């Protein structure tokens with residue numbers, strides 16, 4: 042069987058004067074359109090409006106966005122350069138609040154500039170481009186490792202439920218929650234995947250179903266409200282999702298609906314796993330109550346399909362993410378191995394350098 046070639050979600054094309062090329066995820070599944078991004082403001086808009094989305098992919102986009110912003114710096118002094126870089130990173134950091142990979146990547150860019158000991162501004166710019174590319178390549182490698190650590194969970198002929206999109210589109214390539222599926226598939230195993238639509242923006246039906254079909258993996262879409270019925274029929278052997286931020290306690294913020302899925306999984310004795318790279322852990326936040334949750338435009342609920350599906354002025358509750366407590370999570374699959382049981386000691390141990 043030929044190995045799965047996932048779509049190239051985001052890449053830097055050319056040298057310092059090049060551009061970022063990425064899939065416009067708002068256009069899928071009807072059109073596969075690539076967009077070119079040549080300045081930091083366009084990148085901010087792309088992140089804000091989910092043209093690029095998924096915590097690791099957002100981190101890569103932000104790092105590349107920082108390069109797009111700083112490459113036009115015309116001054117010759119290092120202090121001015123670092124100050125301008127901070128301004129650009131601060132601005133990119135306002136695009137979305139929940140996924141910690143965004144801040145992790147921007148922090149890495151700032152630190153890399155400070156630790157690159159040169160007064161040559163051109164060399165600093167190149168060093169930042171190299172770092173952004175490294176962030177992308179490391180993410181791809183982490184996803185492959187997550188696939189290897191998680192593939193044994195995917196038993197022959199099992200039913201796997203996922204939510205939102207934590208696949209190649211949400212990362213450099215290959216994905217987090219979908220990585221064990223791709224690896225098992227590449228090893229010739231057959232299984233079924235169920236994915237909830239993921240209202241309001243339908244990342245499950247638009248993106249995950251598209252991605253899995255491209256890879257030749259059997260997938261069935263259901264409305265989010267059907268998950269309980271599916272589990273009750275005994276069709277789900279395992280649930281896996283990605284994560285946007287994992288607190289020190291192991292509480293996980295992920296796409297809204299993940300918490301309901303985890304509660305249902307517990308009631309039906311379905312093991313619920315999370316897959317995430319170390320860049321998604323936030324050791325500075327003790328537990329899930331401290332994770333900032335993005336609120337989105339109510340119109341995404343009221344007229345998400347280009348037509349009103351609710352009274353135009355009806356108030357809506359529209360968090361983009363929810364938090365699943367660690368006690369509902371059987372294990373977290375990372376590039377360094379499986380964290381099980383999920384508690385702060387095991388997390389600290391696994392993430393220690």
Ligand code: MRU
Nearest residue numbers: 094095096207211217283284296
């Ligand atoms: O709003 P989105 O589409 O960016 O939300 C994405 C998710 O919640 C993913 O599950 C998460 O970022 C993990 S992606 C590997």
